Amino acid sequence: MAWFRSLVRVAAIETRKASSNPLSTTPTLYSLKHLSTAASNQRRDPQPTPIQYSGLEPTRPDEKPRVVVLGTGWAGCRLMKDIDTKLYDVVCVSPRNHMVFTPLLASTCVGTLEFRSVAESIGRIQPAISREPGSYFCLANCTSMDTNNHLVHCESVTDGPDSLDPWKFKISYDKLVIASGAQPLTFGIQGVKEHAIFLREVYHAQEIRRKLLLNLMLSQVPGISEEEKSRLLHCVVVGGGPTGVEFSGELSDFIIKDVRQRYAHVKDYIKVTLIEANEILSSFDDRLRQYATRQLTKSGVRLVRGIVKDVKAQKLILTDGTEVPYGLLVWSTGVGPSPLVNSLELPKSPGGRIGVDEWLRVPSVQDVFAIGDCSGFVESTGKAVLPALAQVAERQGKYLAQLLNSIGKAEGGKANMANGMDLGKPFVYKHLGSMATIGRYKALVDLRQSKEAKGLSLSGFMSWFIWRSAYLTRVISWRNRFYVAINWLTTLVFGRDISRI
Amino acid sequence: MAWFRSLVRVAAIETRKASSNPLSTTPTLYSLKHLSTAASNQRRDPQPTPIQYSGLEPTRPDEKPRVVVLGTGWAGCRLMKDIDTKLYDVVCVSPRNHMVFTPLLASTCVGTLEFRSVAESIGRIQPAISREPGSYFCLANCTSMDTNNHLVHCESVTDGPDSLDPWKFKISYDKLVIASGAQPLTFGIQGVKEHAIFLREVYHAQEIRRKLLLNLMLSQVPGISEEEKSRLLHCVVVGGGPTGVEFSGELSDFIIKDVRQRYAHVKDYIKVTLIEANEILSSFDDRLRQYATRQLTKSGVRLVRGIVKDVKAQKLILTDGTEVPYGLLVWSTGVGPSPLVNSLELPKSPGGRIGVDEWLRVPSVQDVFAIGDCSGFVESTGKAVLPALAQVAERQGKYLAQLLNSIGKAEGGKANMANGMDLGKPFVYKHLGSMATIGRYKALVDLRQSKEAKGLSLSGFMSWFIWRSAYLTRVISWRNRFYVAINWLTTLVFGRDISRI
Known part of the structure; x- marks a missing residue:
């Protein structure tokens, strides 16, 4: 920040000078000449960017428990809208900072609707994410998960001609909600x-x-x-x-x-x-x-x-x-399932989605939930995998927000603190x-x-x-x-x- | 079009079949199986695209004279808006199919205004261009001019991952209006x-x-x-x-x-x-x-x-x-002047713009006009080059439209037919x-x-x-x-x- 402080310093000096001559044609245009050499010696070159950032450590006992949500589709956004931000800090990891109102997307292709009319920014859906000190939105993809240590590995997403090398960082979670969606099926057809x-x-x-x-x-x-x-x-x-x-x-x-x-x-x-x-x-x-x-x-x-x-x-x-x-x-x-879902060593549902039980928990691991198109009931529940519909995802997000809120109220929000808790009614889908x-x-x-x-x-x-x-x-x-x-x-x-x- | 006719033919057959069984679950889904082999033999592969198209020949005596306008900025668009399309066919050549309302562009960068609110499509500015049989909009750049033969060489503009090799074509004109604008100055600074x-x-x-x-x-x-x-x-x-x-x-x-x-x-x-x-x-x-x-x-x-x-x-x-x-x-x-303007062997104004006389004609060539940021008065007029402002360009477009309309009414619209004609009052700019x-x-x-x-x-x-x-x-x-x-x-x-x- 040396360069910035020096700019400000010059500005302050020049403002005083200028105010003594208020009718000068260039009252507060600052000159940087005086301290160019000194200033440039002080400055460090910011270009060699470290590629690994620390990310977020596990929450301390005096902090709110942290829910990490992967994805900003119907499921994740409905969950974030309804979650009680007095009980939880929310960290959202997604390659896009908005939800797409998919049922109206086809209308935008020919200009019946404008693109922005069908996109809703996360900041509008859950304002706490941009305001609360412990809540964040990260423009990133989750690349892998370490469910034993309650953390996810992420990689920042950039694009365009000036795109940076992706930055890697880790985020520790108390509760993890996988809502990263599915990807289009091509049936292996070339081209x-x-x-x-x-x-x-x-x-x-x-x-x-x-x-x-x-x-x-x-x-x-x-x-x-x-x-x-x-x-x-x-x-x-x-x-x-x-x-x-x-x-x-x-x-x-x-x-x-x-x-x-x-x-x-x-x-x-x-x-x-x-x-x-x-x-x-x-x-x-x-x-x-x-x-x-x-x-x-x-x-x-x-x-x-x-x-x-x-x-x-x-x-x-x-x-x-x-x-x-x-x-x-x-x-x-x-x-069909995305490469991330395919790569996860978690229980799977028929069709290769992340398997969940009736409470949308991923069995065999602690504090991990999956909702929306990326998830499906495991066979042992005896329930059919639900269709990949906005309606299903939205209902699951709503259900899980309520579930997490009741867990949070019962002091089960922190990692490994909800074991054996009574979760109430399971999720039932009504079309x-x-x-x-x-x-x-x-x-x-x-x-x-x-x-x-x-x-x-x-x-x-x-x-x-x-x-x-x-x-x-x-x-x-x-x-x-x-x-x-x-x-x-x-x-x-x-x-x-x-x-x- | 063989492939298309065969699709339509099958469609017709299948529609008749289907209508005899109105409660079938797939009433008019056409099968193409029957003539697959025959059809694919008939078809020619459309991929080897010829790179040179014929373009537009000189207008015949029974056709309206053709005004070719290069550019869709303030100057060109104001001209196209005001030109009398009963007198002229208009062909517009530009790499963008809309005019940008530049004074409001800065507001769109931060979302105060939306992008589409400051863009006006040419079809709205001059509907005749999309309706009249002799008028066209060409998404293309002019690459060179042959003023002796009254024609311009053009190259189509595409972009995106699937972009085609540019197609080349020629357009003959009766009147040519160069309104291709200027380009940002970088003063040769690297990067x-x-x-x-x-x-x-x-x-x-x-x-x-x-x-x-x-x-x-x-x-x-x-x-x-x-x-x-x-x-x-x-x-x-x-x-x-x-x-x-x-x-x-x-x-x-x-x-x-x-x-x-x-x-x-x-x-x-x-x-x-x-x-x-x-x-x-x-x-x-x-x-x-x-x-x-x-x-x-x-x-x-x-x-x-x-x-x-x-x-x-x-x-x-x-x-x-x-x-x-x-x-x-x-x-x-x-x-400053664009590469096209620099490459043209036409009279120049101080500062390297295309030189024009008081009636915005390019001296020494027939039927060529230049307006907007790409043009400036030649020294012999004794007038200063006007600043590169929307206001100047718009006024020049308006003036030239009136001038061309009066030339057209006096039967001077065709190539080389306006020689020695009284052009009325010269262009005067009032700020x-x-x-x-x-x-x-x-x-x-x-x-x-x-x-x-x-x-x-x-x-x-x-x-x-x-x-x-x-x-x-x-x-x-x-x-x-x-x-x-x-x-x-x-x-x-x-x-x-x-x-x-």
């Missing part, structure tokens, strides 16, 4: 990671939007071949789950409403194809599925049944040999129904509790209205509720923005 | 381009915002050294013109209002230093300058007089030997005053017509109000006026968004 774009993070949506607008503009280069124009403007979506269907719906809506008007030169070339190996929206009611199929077809989405075998830079190949040239490829075929939008003011709402059960299912404008209202009230902060409403309004009035920024 | 961020485009503002939030988060890594924390959070701005001062003001406002609240762990480490070789805001009235200096100092910006000699990855070195470590370096020391904001509801408004003249100058809250209102009415579309107002409102009510997306 998916290189050429397709997933749709799980805000930067995915940004990439899709930039690529779509780029292709629309490239296809207008005077003299381009018909073949190339058709390829550039062929948008292929692989995977017919809610995300793939919602994105296809938004895309066809964008084409009908905006591309036809603003890209008149190429409007007849842009096409959307949705490729699915089985049925689209397979978890929905039969009649809803047929309705979705009719609506998507009507709005110009071509539904193709096929299995992708190989992905090249500008075409994909199906198992039957068909080659499908594309300009934009969005991959949305479900999720509240599924929703999906299919573009053009149409949506599906399936209120049945399981695939086999009977119950209410809705489609059309009313369910679109319910869908929009339901999401508006679930967006967490008032700021974002407000922006989502404003975005929908301006899209309706002015159309979508097509600036490629 | 500026590599380590500093300019503040001229939306992507610059995005980079600054991401870097600032990254450094705020990295500085919270538990165990980081005091030295490194201070470096990461030292924001240095080089250049005390309106852009540098506005950005410093916004940054200190962000620190006072948001960082203190949301980054309590590091709030005492973040500092802003503004380095200027001469005086800040040198074009403004003396008293306004003193006011700005007092206000900036009061809000924590340290003003340092110095000349940068060298820029390294984490520190810069002044000519007096002082080393200044930084985490974020923003460079804003004015603009309407300068404005700059300095954060915290304070701004400067200098209504004098030149540095020497007497006239009104204002500072403080009222001029902040005038500044905001003036800009609100100058933002071009209603959509963006609305978003700017909404952004200001939510910043006031909810604070700025700190999600790093």
